[in-house]
Amino acid sequence: MFLRQFQIGPYQNFTYLVDDGEGGPAAVVDPSYGVEPVLEAIDERRVKVQYILNTHSHQDHWAGNADVKARTGAKVVAHRLAPLSQEISVDDGDKFQAGTLRFQVLHTPGHTPDSVLYIFDGHAATGDTLFVGECGRTDLPGGDPGALYDSLFSKVIYLDDATVVLPGHDYGATPTSTIGREKAESYILKPRTKAEFIRFLVE
Secondary structure (H helix, E strand, O other): OEEEEEEEOOOOEEEEEEEOOOOOEEEEEOOOOOOHHHHHHHHHHOOEEEEEEOOOOOHHHOOOHHHHHHHHOOEEEEEOOOOOOOOEEEOOOOEEEEOOEEEEEEEOOOOOOOOEEEEEOOEEEEEOOEOOOOEOOOOOOOOOHHHHHHHHHHOHHHOOOOOEEEEOEOOOOOOOEEHHHHHHHOHHHOOOOHHHHHHHHHO
């Protein structure tokens, strides 16, 4: 597996290109504004992008969809609740693959109702559900701190500790992390009751 992280757009977004080897099947995760470097890498590696994976429906995570689709013909994948154009609608537990790349969907509402993680080959593209040392805000339309608590503490923390966290923005001390490191170091994942977590987020 080849994985490349791109920091693009005006909001420190991370877009990811993952492929099954040069010239092989590939996927692009959360193509943001200014997706040209990603398109150049697709051309350089001569990969066949089958999927555009959107972790949620905020525009900075899908602004480059049309450009990637026009260049590659890839199908847009998003949660079934996401109010954006999609060819493949997914839900919690769904699986799909591109070559030997196997993806699993984890529905993690909270930042938005349609937020998901894409888990593959020991990695998790976490979008705005979990950053390095932080989590996504819940004060935008559709945000729900109680739902985010359930997503983080009933689902995300139970991923394997070695799982590499691929966040949706470059907001942390490092561009990636692991679930184990976040559990040990992030104040977001400090043990709290649901009521305490909600107060922590809204105060």
